[in-house]
Amino acid sequence: FWPAVCYCAHCQRRFAEEVGGELPRVIHWEDPRWVAFQRKREEWLAEFAAYMTSAVKRIKPQITVEHQASTYPLNWRFGVTAKLVPQNDFLQGDFYGDALQGSFVRKLFYNLSPHLPYGFETSSAVSLNNHTALKPIELLRAKAHACLADGGAFVFIDAIDPVGTLNPMVYERMGKVFAETQIYEPYLGGELCQDVAIYLSLESKFDPADNGKAVDDPQLSSKTPHIEAAVSACKALLDAHIPYGVVTRRNLKELSRHQILILPNLLMMDEEEAEAFRAYVRAGGIVYASGVTSLVTTDGVRHGDFLLGDLFGVTYLGETAEAFTYIAPAVGAEKLFPEHSSKYPLGLPNKQMIVRARPGTEILGWMVLPYTDPADPTRYASIHSNPPGLPTENPGVVLNHFGAGKALYVTTDLERYDTCHNTFIALIRNLAKPFSFEADAPKAVEVTVFKQEDKGRYLVSLINFQKELPNIPVEGIRLRLRMDGKDVKRVLILPAERELDYRQVQGYVEFTAPKLETFAMFAVEYI
Ligand SMILES: [Zn+2]
Structure with missing residues (x-):
């Protein structure tokens, strides 16, 4: 990857030839x-x-x-699309990073990788600078199991000592973690339940606040709003x-796999994407879009509408x-x-697009401005x-x-x-039909579900990944899984394959997870 923008003679010459x-x-x-x-940097x-x-192949x-x-997910400088x-x-x-970044x-890798499983790596050391x-x-346990819950292959990095020896403690620790995860491996596979898809535009990894600044300006933004x-x-x-x-x-x-597609302030878009989004909604899909989405095209042209x-x-x-x-x-x-009303509207730390609603639309919210422009001291x-102060x-x-x-459509990046x-x-929730699963669990617990139609089951994983570790165990997590007309045969806790009590209510199976330390996996078998 390119961590810097290159102005060498070769890049100069090639740009002159290909763009002018x-x-x-x-x-x-x-x-x-x-x-x-x-675009040339990305292409090159x-x-x-x-x-x-x-060459390798x-x-x-x-x-x-x-x-x-x-x-x-990194900014434009790396040139990766x-x-x-x-x-x-x-x-x-x-x-x-944290549990959110990993999730x-x-x-992203699940849907972007040419083949599965993708690999999710982290160092066994606290950082790559610190060898010991x-x-x-x-x-390490939380990270490895979180990866398991997402169907990925966990890889640990050991910055091997240049003298050529290995620190046995690293391998003992990772061996312990892998012994805990490998017992679940025979169950893995299937199709991830992803009712809501967040669209990531790899051409939108920049901050428009940098417009007009030199490439080597030390004050360049460190933000990537999209x-x-x-x-x-994703966090929400x-x-x-x-x-x-x-x-x-x-x-x-x-796209038709997803009930809802989120277009979070896409700073750039091309005709191919626009047409795919249109076709998706025309066929029954639901789009949530915000901010400047579809105003600027991937060739850098800002359109009038x-x-x-x-x-x-x-x-x-x-x-x-x-x-x-x-x-x-x-x-x-x-x-x-x-928590909001016309008197106490929702505050947004960003500007809004001023738009006119076309006939036949429904307006669910109105722009309100502060009494004065906050930038005017x-x-x-x-x-x-x-x-x-000022309703509009x-x-x-x-x-x-x-x-x-x-x-x-929301006029700013509310999400x-x-x-x-x-x-x-x-x-x-107002846009959606019921989702494939629901959970009554604290925020530190993520639930993932894989459909395994060939095996006649759903694979349900719970990962408890708290900010302060070791985890405080969580008791009594209630799970509801939409069965789409299927009849439940058994609910098993894995890998013991011990049966759990469950109820079938209005098209859902409901069960309570036993006390959760870090990870639990269940199979919901159906007929
Ligand atoms: Zn160069």
Whole structure:
């Protein structure tokens, strides 16, 4: 991968030949020349990967090849997009973040990897810089089992001492963890339940705030608003135990697997994506979209209106000057804004698109502005805060029926902020039919379900991954799994295959998990 933007003579010459002119040195995501440079970087990187992969396969055709995949969620500088994927037999990458990051990237790899299982790696040491401080076994156990719950292959990294010897303690610790996970391996496989899909645009990994700044400006933004919105949406769905997945343009032909598709402030989009989203909704799918989604195309052209204006049921008019805004519930839509009202609307730490709703749409929320622009230090209503003061006639949330499906458009990246998650989940639940499973569990517990039709069962995993380890065990987690007309034969706790009590209620099977330490797996067998 490319951690830096290269201006060497070779890159200069190639750009001059393929695009023409000098390499641009000012970032601007609405400047087609800058964006053409970025697209070339992505293309050249994929070409280099193809050169490497084919060289290896020429010598040893049976070998599997993977290129470091931890870069897919990283910013544009690394130049990694879906173009790189075909050069891998499977995706594998190393990650050092929390339970949320792991869950997010594994859902991404599940749908992006050419073959399964994908690999999810982390170091056995606390960091790659420190050769001797090992991660506590509780942390390695949680990471390895979380990977198991997502159907991935867990890989641990040992930064081997250059003297050539191994630290036996590393292998004893990992051996213990693998002894615990391997007893579940015979049960793995099937298709992940992902009722809600979060769409990740690998062309949108930048911050428009950098527009106009030099490539080597030390003040460049460290944010990637689209990725942050996608990861935050994932957090909201995880906390609510709603089955979710992460998809990219490689999944455009299989969108119908999902009940709801989330387009979290896609900073760029092309016609192929737009048409796939339209077709998905026309056939009965549901889209939630926010912010600038479909206003700027992947060639760096900002359009006068949304590419998907017909789908969203809105026309673009502009953007608010205020970077702190509010949305108030429309009359009749109050239940979608828990804790908020027209007097106390939902606060959003970002600007909003000003749109006009097209005929036939339903407005669920209205834009409200603070009394004064928070950026203007000479005028204020309250010295420390920006209270809501000016109701507008601009929609904030619009619902549009389109073909057999519907689209909900929100004028800002509401899903990106923890403080808006209650509203985000209420909006999602309001759009959806019942999900494939529900769980009454604390937020630290994630539930995943794989359908194994060939074996006549669902595989249900619970992973308890608390911020402070070792985990405090959780008792009495209630699970409900939608059976879609199937009759339950047995509910088993694995790998003991001991039967658990269950109830069948209104098309669901319900059961209570025994005390959960870190991990539990169940098979729900049906006829
Ligand atoms: Zn170069």
